[in-house]
Amino acid sequence: MSTQSTRLAARLMVAPSVFVLFIWMIVPLAMTLYFSFRFYRLLTPERSGWVGFNHYLWFLNSPDFWLAIFNTLALVGGVLVITVILGVLIALLIDQPVKGQGMLRILVISPFFVMPPVAASIWENLFMHPQNGLFSAITRGFGMQPILFLEDYPLWSVIGIVSWEWLPFATLIFLTALQSLSSEQLEAAEMDGASPFNRFRYIILPHLTRAITVVILIQTIFLLGIFGEIFTTTQGGPGSASTTLPYMIFKQAIVAKDIGRAAAGGIIAVILANIVAYFLMRGIGRHLDN
Amino acid sequence: MGKIQLTQVRKSFGEVDVIPGIDLSIEDGEFVVFVGPSGCGKSTLLRLIAGLEDTTSGTIAIDGKDATTLPPAKRGLAMVFQSYALYPHMSVRKNIAFPLKMAGMSESEQAARVERAAKVLNLTSYLDRRPGQLSGGQRQRVAIGRAIVREPSAFLFDEPLSNLDAALRVGMRQEITELHQSLKTTMIYVTHDQVEAMTMADKIVVLNAGRVEQVGSPLDLYHHPQNLFVAGFIGSPKMNFLAGAEAAKHNAATIGIRPEHLDIGAGGMWQGTVGLTEHLGSDTFLKVTLDSGEVVTVRANGDVALHHGDRVALSPQASKIHRFDASGKALA
Ligand SMILES: Nc1ncnc2c1ncn2[C@@H]1O[C@H](COP(=O)(O)OP(=O)(O)OP(=O)(O)O)[C@@H](O)[C@H]1O
Ligand SMILES: [Mg+2]
Numbered sequence: 081m082s083t084q085s086t087r088l089a090a091r092l093m094v095a096p097s098v099f100v101l102f103i104w105m106i107v108p109l110a111m112t113l114y115f116s117f118r119f120y121r122l123l124t125p126e127r128s129g130w131v132g133f134n135h136y137l138w139f140l141n142s143p144d145f146w147l148a149i150f151n152t153l154a155l156v157g158g159v160l161v162i163t164v165i166l167g168v169l170i171a172l173l174i175d176q177p178v179k180g181q182g183m184l185r186i187l188v189i190s191p192f193f194v195m196p197p198v199a200a201s202i203w204e205n206l207f208m209h210p211q212n213g214l215f216s217a218i219t220r221g222f223g224m225q226p227i228l229f230l231e232d233y234p235l236w237s238v239i240g241i242v243s244w245e246w247l248p249f250a251t252l253i254f255l256t257a258l259q260s261l262s263s264e265q266l267e268a269a270e271m272d273g274a275s276p277f278n279r280f281r282y283i284i285l286p287h288l289t290r291a292i293t294v295v296i297l298i299q300t301i302f303l304l305g306i307f308g309e310i311f312t313t314t315q316g317g318p319g320s321a322s323t324t325l326p327y328m329i330f331k332q333a334i335v336a337k338d339i340g341r342a343a344a345g346g347i348i349a350v351i352l353a354n355i356v357a358y359f360l361m362r363g364i365g366r367h368l369d370n
Numbered sequence: 371m372g373k374i375q376l377t378q379v380r381k382s383f384g385e386v387d388v389i390p391g392i393d394l395s396i397e398d399g400e401f402v403v404f405v406g407p408s409g410c411g412k413s414t415l416l417r418l419i420a421g422l423e424d425t426t427s428g429t430i431a432i433d434g435k436d437a438t439t440l441p442p443a444k445r446g447l448a449m450v451f452q453s454y455a456l457y458p459h460m461s462v463r464k465n466i467a468f469p470l471k472m473a474g475m476s477e478s479e480q481a482a483r484v485e486r487a488a489k490v491l492n493l494t495s496y497l498d499r500r501p502g503q504l505s506g507g508q509r510q511r512v513a514i515g516r517a518i519v520r521e522p523s524a525f526l527f528d529e530p531l532s533n534l535d536a537a538l539r540v541g542m543r544q545e546i547t548e549l550h551q552s553l554k555t556t557m558i559y560v561t562h563d564q565v566e567a568m569t570m571a572d573k574i575v576v577l578n579a580g581r582v583e584q585v586g587s588p589l590d591l592y593h594h595p596q597n598l599f600v601a602g603f604i605g606s607p608k609m610n611f612l613a614g615a616e617a618a619k620h621n622a623a624t625i626g627i628r629p630e631h632l633d634i635g636a637g638g639m640w641q642g643t644v645g646l647t648e649h650l651g652s653d654t655f656l657k658v659t660l661d662s663g664e665v666v667t668v669r670a671n672g673d674v675a676l677h678h679g680d681r682v683a684l685s686p687q688a689s690k691i692h693r694f695d696a697s698g699k700a701l702a
Pocket of ligand 2: 412413414529
């Protein structure tokens with residue numbers, strides 16, 4: 081794709097899909113923007129009139145708002161840290177030649193196929209439940225009081241559940257990246273006197289940077305919108321302890337039936353996502369090219 | 371120091387005996403070449419010496435000390451891989467310095483050694499590039515650079531030139547030979563290219579199916595092959611073998627005569643018809659079908675005026691005939 085004419089042809093070829101994608105994006109965005117300045121509450125008969133920046137101000141003045149922003153970022157960050165670190169370690173483990181490797185890999189991948197509400201229910205009722213949960217059985221086995229996960233550590237619990245769901249994705253990407261590392265490079269490093277840790281540090285980890293970048297970018301996109309797991313388990317509570325921005329928008333749109341406010345929240349979420357994307361691309365985006 | 375001694379070294383992968391048992395000693399400072407057909411176990415043997423594979427049984431001693439179970443890093447050997455195995459995310463400088471860094475050497479000493487190696491290998495202007503931005507020959511040099519900075523007691527090369535084009539191969543061959551002459555370090559070099567073997571080696575080890583067929587200097591192998599395999603493997607074009615009546619005249623099961631030891635001329639004892647001719651300029655290779663039905667290759671002058679279908683008479687130089695018994699062993 082280096083000559084003038086092939087470049088022009090390429091542009092012409094992608095133009096239609098760029099156009100469709102642009103419409104696809106701009107129409108909902110414009111409508112949300114429009115509603116965010118309107119008075120539009122489903123429970124009142126009067127649904128017209130401009131309200132200026134009132135909806136936005138309501139969010140900014142709401143005591144829950146900054147907590148929700150923090151929770152959203154903590155959820156994204158926490159899950160990213162857990163999935164990347166554990167994902168690399170598990171990928172290193174199941175890359176070793178062992179008996180039943182195929183089966184093992186399928187087992188590791190399988191949580192990814194469980195739908196988010198189902199996964200959350202499983203965790204809530206089978207693991208974290210104060211009476212029937214596995215964890216409480218274990219703590220009782222040690223003669224201790226069961227931990228009230230969803231009451232005392234709601235955000236951590238959600239982070240745990242979401243990490244469990246996304247770990248297979250990260251592991252899978254890292255595993256394929258590991259398999260593309262030439263064994264001669266590792267052998268050369270071994271001959272050069274690199275200890276197993278140094279081989280990881282200087283050969284494997286640099287080889288994985290692109291995969292790690294891909295995992296971080298893709299997961300961030302999905303994690304910013306996490307909703308189902310919170311809805312099924314904590315409902316954003318206790319209080320607002322596990323309310324994230326998407327959950328706050330949901331409360332305005334569906335519980336309070338205030339479309340105008342929810343739209344303003346949506347626009348704030350878009351801005352937040354763009355800020356996150358900007359810093360991500362500045363921080364790690366360079367690992368994607370070359 | 372770099373004396374390497376293999377005693378009854380055996381290697382099997384599961385059921386398959388790749389190397390059924392090898393005794394070999396490599397003297398300090400020697401340039402030893404392992405040759406043999408593809409799949410005969412050359413790389414495996416090299417990797418056993420390097421410590422990248424475990425021996426099934428037998429011992430490997432380096433400088434008189436048993437190294438059979440030592441990890442690769444502790445053996446003091448450096449290896450150059452066929453695929454170069456450079457670290458793609460590091461600059462050439464960092465690649466070459468890597469073994470020094472792993473050894474915990476000071477930054478200034480590292481820099482000095484890298485500088486010296488780069489000068490020897492003409493890499494000075496490429497030190498800040500990544501391996502991906504280098505040509506094949508330059509990558510090869512970086513791989514060699516990474517090996518020499520450690521000042522190992524021996525170098526192991528596994529077909530280092532097989533990814534290079536013919537002209538570059540000749541150049542690198544000479545560079546490696548010169549490197550050996552200036553460093554005087556033991557080098558073990560694996561190849562299946564017998565020209566490389568003949569031109570570079572002090573000592574050639576001919577391997578076949580995991581067994582050592584013969585060990586000797588290049589000319590020794592050329593003049594005195596101990597068996598049919600070595601006779602056929604060393605020398606290009608291949609030695610001609612004749613069995614049956616012709617061999618019986620010499621009291622042997624098989625006789626061998628090299629293409630360059632067949633003279634063309636009237637009064638020759640073998641009559642035949644010229645088949646394929648290959649004109650290389652300096653030489654001409656003729657395939658001659660003898661009247662007895664056997665095909666022999668003849669190496670003649672570059673300007674010999676013989677063509678397909680011409681009749682020729684050939685006479686072997688009597689002193690250059692190799693005789694082999696029924697089991698393939700050379701007869702004195
Ligand atoms: N890891 C392994 N597992 C099983 N068999 C192996 C393994 N490595 C090598 N072999 C077998 O050992 C034999 C020798 O292999 P080796 O790589 O040493 O050959 P080679 O002489 O280097 O050949 P080439 O010139 O093609 O590189 C081959 O038959 C190969 O199939
Ligand atoms: Mg090989």
